Amino acid sequence: MTASAVRLELKDLHGSLSDPLLDSMNFLNEIVSRHREAISFAPGRPYDGLLDPAVIADYLTAYVDHLRDHAGYSPDQIRVQLMQYGPAGGIIRDLLARTVTNDENIHAPADAFVVTVGAQEGMLLVLRALCAGSTDALLAPSPCYVGISGAARLFDIPVVSVPESDLGMEADAVVGAARAARRRGLRPRALYIVPDFANPSGVSLTTEARRALLAAAADEDLLILEDNPYGLFRADDGPCPPTLKALDDAGRVIYLGSLAKTGFPGARIGYVIADQRVCDSAGRFTLLADELTKIKSMTTVNTSPISQAVVGGLLVRHDCRIRAASKAAVEFYRANLRRMLDALDRHFPAGQGFRWNRPEGGFFVVMTVPFEADEDALERSARQHQVLWTPMRHFFTGGGGARQLRLSCSAVPPGLVDEGVRRLAAFAVAES
Numbered sequence: 001m002t003a004s005a006v007r008l009e010l011k012d013l014h015g016s017l018s019d020p021l022l023d024s025m026n027f028l029n030e031i032v033s034r035h036r037e038a039i040s041f042a043p044g045r046p047y048d049g050l051l052d053p054a055v056i057a058d059y060l061t062a063y064v065d066h067l068r069d070h071a072g073y074s075p076d077q078i079r080v081q082l083m084q085y086g087p088a089g090g091i092i093r094d095l096l097a098r099t100v101t102n103d104e105n106i107h108a109p110a111d112a113f114v115v116t117v118g119a120q121e122g123m124l125l126v127l128r129a130l131c132a133g134s135t136d137a138l139l140a141p142s143p144c145y146v147g148i149s150g151a152a153r154l155f156d157i158p159v160v161s162v163p164e165s166d167l168g169m170e171a172d173a174v175v176g177a178a179r180a181a182r183r184r185g186l187r188p189r190a191l192y193i194v195p196d197f198a199n200p201s202g203v204s205l206t207t208e209a210r211r212a213l214l215a216a217a218a219d220e221d222l223l224i225l226e227d228n229p230y231g232l233f234r235a236d237d238g239p240c241p242p243t244l245k246a247l248d249d250a251g252r253v254i255y256l257g258s259l260a261k262t263g264f265p266g267a268r269i270g271y272v273i274a275d276q277r278v279c280d281s282a283g284r285f286t287l288l289a290d291e292l293t294k295i296k297s298m299t300t301v302n303t304s305p306i307s308q309a310v311v312g313g314l315l316v317r318h319d320c321r322i323r324a325a326s327k328a329a330v331e332f333y334r335a336n337l338r339r340m341l342d343a344l345d346r347h348f349p350a351g352q353g354f355r356w357n358r359p360e361g362g363f364f365v366v367m368t369v370p371f372e373a374d375e376d377a378l379e380r381s382a383r384q385h386q387v388l389w390t391p392m393r394h395f396f397t398g399g400g401g402a403r404q405l406r407l408s409c410s411a412v413p414p415g416l417v418d419e420g421v422r423r424l425a426a427f428a429v430a431e432s
Ligand SMILES: Cc1ncc(COP(=O)(O)O)c(C=O)c1O
Pocket: 044, 117, 118, 119, 120, 121, 145, 147, 194, 198, 199, 227, 229, 257, 258, 259, 260, 265, 269, 270
C-alpha cells in the first residue's frame, strides 16, 4: 500500500491534537514498551497476576443463568439481550444499583444509571451534557488525572485548577477558584474530584472534608463529579469514609464508577449515576441519565452487551457485593503498597532532600526529589538503572510537579518491588 498523497496540517486539526496533554499517555506507553526489561512503577493498571481468563466464561454463564432463572427470560430474549443492539443506558443497571447500595450505601434507581465504556466515557458524556457554552468551565484538582483534563480538552472546556494540599482538595480552595473563575468571565459548572487515594496524589479526604466540599458546592452552585475507582483499596481494616454521593442529600453529586480495578479493565465497563432532574421548556422532567443516553446513542450507541454480561455475571456470582468479590485484590494492593513504602524507607538515604507521602491505600505514592524529574531523567532512569516511574509534571496543566514523580505499586510483581526501589534510589542519588 502506498502512502496517501493527501497531506494534512496538524494546525488544521482540532487543537487538542497539538496539546502535549494528549501526548502524555503515548509518551509513557512508548517508553514502557522500549524498556520492557525495566521494573516499572509507571502504569496504574491492575496486576496481571490477578486476572484469570477462566472467569470470563464462568461469569457469562452466571449472567445467562440469572436471566433465565431469576429474570424469567426466554431463550429468544436471552439471544437478543446478549447479541443485539441494546438500550443506550445499559442492561445491567439493576445489578449495579443493588451493588452500590450494598457496598457504598448509595441509593439511586436503576434508571439513574448509564453503563459506559469505562469511567472514561462517563466523563465525556457528563462534560458534554453540562458544559453548554464556551465559558462553561470545570474545576479540577491540580495535580489532576489526565483522563478528565484530556476529556475537557477534546470539548474545548476550560479547566480551572484547584490547588491540592497534603490534605487533598479543600473547600476554601474550591470557593476561591470558583470565584476567581467568575471574575474572569467563566461559569464554573462542576467540580471533578477523586476523594479516595487519588490519581496521581494518593491523597484521601476525611469525612469532614467531604462534608465541607458538599457545602462549598452548594454555596457556589456547583455539581460534583465524583470519580471513585480506588475507594475499595484501603490499606488497613479501618472504616472507609462514605462517598460524597452517599453523603449528598441535595442531588449535587454525579458519580462515576469503574469496574476496571475491581473487575478487569479489558471489559471496559464503567457507569454514571446521574439522578439529577432535568426540566424542559414545557415543564416536563427527565433524569440527567436520560439526557446522557442521548449523547451515548451518538457515540458508542451502547456499551457492549457481552462485556456487560460478563460484569453482570461477576455481580451475580458475588451477590452484588463487589467489596466482597475484591478481597484478594484488596489484599494484594495493600501488601504491595506496604512493601513499596517499606522499601522506600530502607533504600532512600535520609537528609538528602527525598520526601514521599504515605497514602492510606490505593495505587500511588508521590515522591519529591532534589532534581528535575522530567522525560530526560526518566530516559536515564530506564537506560542506566532499568527502573520506570511517571513524571508528575504530566498531571499539572498549569505547570508544577517539576521535582516530583509518581510511583505506582499496582502492576509490579511483589518479588520485584524491593529491587525496583533499590534501583530507583541508586538513580535518584546519582541525579542529585
Ligand atoms: C482517577 C481515575 N479515573 C478513572 C480511571 C479510568 O477508568 P476506566 O478504565 O473505567 O475508564 C482511572 C484509571 O486509571 C483513574 O485513575
